[in-house]
Amino acid sequence: MARPEAAVQAVQAVPSVPAFAGHTYVLTLDNGAVLRNSYSADGTTLTWKALEGPMAGHSGQERLSVRAVGEGLYFVNWVEASGMTVSHVMDLRSRTVSVYWTYATPDGGRTGELHTATLQRVAS
Template sequence: MTAPLPGFAGRTYLFQVDNGAAFRNAYSADGTRLRWEGLGESAGQWEDVGLHVAHVGPELYFVSWTEASGITVSHVMDLAALTVRVFWTYEGEGGRVGELHTGTLEPLA
């Protein structure tokens, strides 16, 4: 028996973060991959990443990935409210740095 597709599968969203960052997130039709593209100050940056996905409630998904740079990203996506709680970590001065943010999703496709 196969798991149902996540609600974001095959969809594209504008993801706006509370720190001013913005991304165009395009999810594969099977919900296993994400192509993110930076907008604004991050324009020109992009990556195609494999996803770890868990369905944790009605229209609620935990999604995580690791980027080639070593940045780790974890989202709790609420597709009913079109909100995201995001935690990312990266290598900073003196060791690993973690940041917790909130954001909104706007469906584009």
């Protein structure tokens, strides 16, 4: 049975650009890390730099997977070249981020950490 054309178009619709796209934010995490995150105009790429904390001086550019999960609320995920995975739930309304990341341990295993952060927009 063929699907109606309108349904096919809805499935193929391009997702809207996230509200954080084209902006730069400073994230201050509960572990002392401070990150500067700059998002591309289409919201598909992140350029980040660790300004303070355990990763100070590290930086990268990441390809993002993004899903809007509410008004001003986004689930954002990426995998870094190092194998570190990072997931954010960004709440632009409350200017907070719930962060979960995983990384390899010296014994060959993996571990994860859950953090919270404040979000300050510093450039548009």
